[in-house]
Amino acid sequence: MRKIKLVEVRSEIAAGTRGASMGIDALKIASLDKKSNFFTQFDPINVPDANNFLWKGNKHPHGKYIDGVYQVLKNVYSTIESLRLEKKFPIVLAGDHSTAAGTIMGIKAAHPDKRLGVIWIDAHADLHTPFTTPSGNMHGMPLAMVSQLDNLDCKVNEVSPETISYWEKIKKIGGDFPKIEPGDIVFISVRDTEAPENHLIKKYEIKNFSTQEVREKGIEKIASEALEKLKDCEQIYISFDVDSLDSSISVGTGTPVPNGLTVEEAIQLNAELIKDKRVCCWEIVEVNPTLDTENTMAEAAFEVLEITTKSLVDNY
Numbered sequence: 512m513r514k515i516k517l518v519e520v521r522s523e524i525a526a527g528t529r530g531a532s533m534g535i536d537a538l539k540i541a542s543l544d545k546k547s548n549f550f551t552q553f554d555p556i557n558v559p560d561a562n563n564f565l566w567k568g569n570k571h572p573h574g575k576y577i578d579g580v581y582q583v584l585k586n587v588y589s590t591i592e593s594l595r596l597e598k599k600f601p602i603v604l605a606g607d608h609s610t611a612a613g614t615i616m617g618i619k620a621a622h623p624d625k626r627l628g629v630i631w632i633d634a635h636a637d638l639h640t641p642f643t644t645p646s647g648n649m650h651g652m653p654l655a656m657v658s659q660l661d662n663l664d665c666k667v668n669e670v671s672p673e674t675i676s677y678w679e680k681i682k683k684i685g686g687d688f689p690k691i692e693p694g695d696i697v698f699i700s701v702r703d704t705e706a707p708e709n710h711l712i713k714k715y716e717i718k719n720f721s722t723q724e725v726r727e728k729g730i731e732k733i734a735s736e737a738l739e740k741l742k743d744c745e746q747i748y749i750s751f752d753v754d755s756l757d758s759s760i761s762v763g764t765g766t767p768v769p770n771g772l773t774v775e776e777a778i779q780l781n782a783e784l785i786k787d788k789r790v791c792c793w794e795i796v797e798v799n800p801t802l803d804t805e806n807t808m809a810e811a812a813f814e815v816l817e818i819t820t821k822s823l824v825d826n827y
Contacts, residue, residue: 521560522562524575524579524649525607526607534605534799536800545813556590577674585684588614592616600792602792609656611796618791628691628695631696632749632750633698638704642665695743697741720736722770726776747790751795753808756774758771760808763806778815
């Protein structure tokens with residue numbers, strides 16, 4: 512049986528709205544409401560966050576709280592690296608999506624010789640850099656961090672030397688080389704992108720399975736095509752952002768977008784993908800209960816978490 516380790520990352524400094532640090536506890540409340548014993552089965556690791564940076568004010572308009580983000584990513588990276596060296600399967604519950612960069616850096620550091628593919632189920636491509644970001648929020652940058660992309664072709668921001676210095680340090684966590692090739696990313700349901708991201712998606716021929724395609728082809732076919740696209744990768748990491756769900760469901764997240772997946776589609780998709788033996792880590796992010804009076808987002812997210820974990824255990 513796979514040795515599963517729950518990893519809790521209560522970081523929210525890279526999000527635009529406050530509250531994602533409470534997402535993990537919202538998932539736990541959802542599990543109690545469903546009378547599930549899920550959280551009693553695993554002894555979680557809690558990764559230190561840097562949310563105290565939020566009180567200090569932001570000095571980096573094009574990479575908000577980048578000094579704190581750098582600290583959190585190092586913490587996540589070393590935690591995940593240790594778990595993978597111990598042959599544990601991390602299931603990561605995180606606040607904002609920037610921490611996914613630390614997860615990828617850790618997976619790669621544990622097995623540097625293995626090619627790593629990424630399945631990114633999200634409304635957003637998260638390929639921005641400080642040079643292209645419209646908001647400065649770093650949860651829109653993790654895939655650029657791990658691919659070591661600056662995307663200067665599409666530069667729109669004049670970035671301060673101090674921000675650039677931190678950006679360079681972030682890209683080098685776990686070694687000064689790209690942790691993944693951009694062509695080894697598969698997007699599912701990405702539908703809210705900006706021109707600089709579209710430039711990279713086109714340049715590196717990154718596949719994006721639209722929500723419509725998911726419906727037309729069916730979950731099994733999409734899962735099989737996504738995994739086939741990564742056939743040359745020896746390891747696969749799956750990151751599930753709850754804003755991949757349709758905005759009618761994903762009220763409890765900072766950046767809801769229409770025309771997303773249903774809860775049922777998300778459950779089936781993750782449960783199907785995780786059956787592949789190359790999958791070595793799964794992550795769920797961006798539940799923000801402060802935007803959601805009924806905790807419906809966390810309840811939907813918990814269902815995805817519980818059923819995906821069960822599929823992992825059952826298919827090993």
